[in-house]
Amino acid sequence: MNFFTVLERIFQQSGFAAITWQQAVMMVVSFVLMYLAIKKQFEPLLLLPIAFGIFLANLPLANMGAEEGGVISMLYQGIKGDLFPCLIFMGVGAMTDFAPLIANPVSLLLGASAQLGVYCAFLLALATGLFTPGQAAAIGIIGGADGPTSIYLANNLAPDLVAPIAVAAYSYMALIPLIQPPIMRVLTTKKERAIKMGQLRKVSKVEKIIFPIFVVLFCSLLLPDVAPLLGMLMLGNLFRESGVVERLSDVAQNALCNIVTIFLGLSVGATANGELFLRTQTLAIIAMGLLAFGFSTAGGVLFGKLLCHLTHGKINPLIGSAGVSAVPMAARVSQVEGRKYNPTNFLLMHAMGPNVAGVIGTAMAAGYFLTVFKV
Template sequence: MNFIEVFKGIMLESGFVGATWQELVMILISFVLIYMAIVKKYEPLLLLPIAFGMFLANLPLAGLMKEAEPWYSSGVLRIIYSGVKSSLFPCLIFTCVGAMTDFGPLIANPISLLLGAAAQFGIYIAFMLANATGLFTVGEAAAIGIIGGADGPTAIYIANNLAPELVAPIAVAAYSYMALIPMIQPPIMRALTSEKERKIKMGQLRKVTKVEKVVFPVFVTLFCALLLPSTAPLIGMLMYGNLLKESGVVARLSDTAQNALCNLVTLLLGLSVGATANGTIFLRTQTLAIIGMGLMAFCFSTVGGVLLGKVLCIITGGKINPLIGSAGVSAVPMAARVAQVEGAKANPTNFLLMHAMGPNVAGVIGSAVAAGFFMMVFGK
C-alpha cells in the first residue's frame, strides 16, 4: 500500500481542498455571531443555535444540508429543517410564548391594542420600500417588512411561506435587532418625548378576573381567524398556549409548554434556521439591503408606537406616558423593560412595566395579524 497516494487521495477529497470562498466567509460570520452570543450575550438562546447551525451547514463537503430522495438520505440538518419548512417550529414556539404570556395588562387597558397596532407601522414602511427597490418580489418585500414587528417566529413563518430563500438573513436580522432593543429604542424614545412626558406616572391597573383571562384567548382566536383565516396557525397556537396557562386545570401541560417544549423547539429552530445560511445566497447585495431595511422597519415601529402614545397622552389629559407606546413591538418582555428603564430615569418613582406589558403583548397579536394579512394577499 502506497501511503503517500492514500494520503494524497484523502487530501483531494477533504474539505481543505473543496472549500469555497463563500463557505469560508460564512464560517467566519458564524464565529462572529458565536462571539456575540457568548461574550456579548445578545439573545444567546437563539443566536447561539443559529450561529452554530450556520457553521455546520457551511463545513465544506459535509453535506449536512443536502437534499436527497428518499428523504431519510438527506443531511441531518435538512431533515430537522422540515420543521421550519412545514411551519411546525414557529407555531410550536407561539404555543410556548402563549403559555408564558399574561394578557392581563392588555385586558385591563384595552387602549393598549391601539399602541400595539401603531407599533407595526415600520412593517408597512419597510414593505413599501423593499417593494420599490425592485430587488425583491412582493412576497419577499412582505417578509422583510415583518422584521419591524420584532417577532422572530413570525418573521420565520412568513419568510418560509413567501420568501424561502431569504429565511436565514431575515431570521438573523430579526433576532439581532430584538437583542439590540436596549440600544436602538432609547435614543428614539428620548428624541420624540419631553422630560415632562417621560415623568408621567400612570395609575394602577384594575384587577382582571379569571373568567376574563379564560374567555380572552378563545375570543381573540375566533375573531382573528374569522377576519383573517391565514392568521389561524399563529394566533391559534399562541392562544392555545395561553389557555393552558389561564385555565388552571392543566398545570403539567402549561409547565411543559413553558419549559421543556420551549427549550426543545428553540434548540432545533435556531439550528435549522442557521443552517439555511448558504454562502451563495447569503453573500449578496440583497442581504445587506435586508439588514438595512430591517433596522429601518424596527425604528419606524418604535416611532409609530411613541407618536400614538403622545396623541393618547394629550387626549387623556396626561394620563398615559408616551414611553409605553415603544413597547408595542413584539419583543416580550424586553421592550416593556426598556420603557420601564427610560421612565425610571426621568422619575425614579415611576413604574411603567405592567402598563408597557399591555402594548407589548398586543404587539405579538399585531405582528401575527400583519403576517396573516400578507399571507392572504401575497400567498401562493
C-alpha cells in the same frame, strides 16, 4: 507513494482546500453572533443555536446545510411545514400574561401603531424592484420583531429568503436594547419620560379565560390565514389561565418550548449557506430590517405621545416602543429608560400591554399579507 504525497492528497480532500471566501465570511458572522449571544447575552436562547447552525452549514464538505441531507435537513422539515413557529407560539402563549392588555385596552392601539415599520419596509422593498410583492411582505414583517411570525410568513411567501429574514429578525430582536433607546430619547422629552403611570386594575379569571377564545374567534373569522399562529398562541394561554392543566402549561412553557427553540434556531441557521446568503438581496434585507425596527419603534412612541397629550400626561410615551412584539425584551427597555428619568417609575406592567398587543398585531399583519399575496 511517499509521505509528502500522502499529505498532499489528504490536504486536497480536506475542507481546508475546499473552503470558499463566502463560507469564511459566514463563519466570521457566526462567531460574531455567538459572541453577542454569550458575552452580551443578546437573546441567547435563539441567537446561539442560530449562530451555530450558520457555522455548521458553512463547514466545507460537511454537508450540514438545511437542504443537504442529514439530521439538520430532517429538522428543517419542521420549518417547511410551519410546525416549529406554531409550537413556539404555543409556548409563548403559555408564558404570557394578557392581564395588562385586558386592563388597559388602549394598549391595542399602541401595539397596532408599532406595526408602522412592517408597512414601511414592505413599501421600501417593493420600491427597490429587487423583490416580488410576496417577498416584500415577508421582509416587511421583520419590523414586527417577531421571529416565529417572520419565519412563518417567509416560508409561505418567500421560501428562498427564509434564512436572511430569520437571521435579520432574530439578530435585531437581540439588539433591541441598543436600537430602541436612542429613538425613544429623540422622540420624547425628559418630562414625558419621567411620567409615572397609575396602577392597573385587577383582571378577573373569567376575563383571562374569555380573552384568548374571543381573540381567536374574531381574528380567525376576519383573516382565516392567521388561525394557525393565533390558535396555538391562545391555546397555550388557555392552558395557563384555566388552572386545570398545570402539567400541559408547564410542558408548553418549558420542555416543549426549549426543545423546539433548539430545533428552530439550528435549522434556521443551517439555511444560511454562504453562496446563497451573500447576495445583494440579503444585504438589502438586513438594511431594510433595521429600518423596519426603527420605524416600528418610532410609530409606537409617537402614538404614545399622542395618547399622552389626549390624557393630559397620564400615559408615558415610552411604553409605545414596547408595541413591537419582542416579548418581554421591549417592555424591559421601556422600564429601563423610564427609571433613568424617574427612579420611582415602574413601567414594566404598563409596557407589557402594548408588548403582547404587538404579538397579536404582527400576526394579524402576517395574516393580511397571506390573504393578499399567497398563491
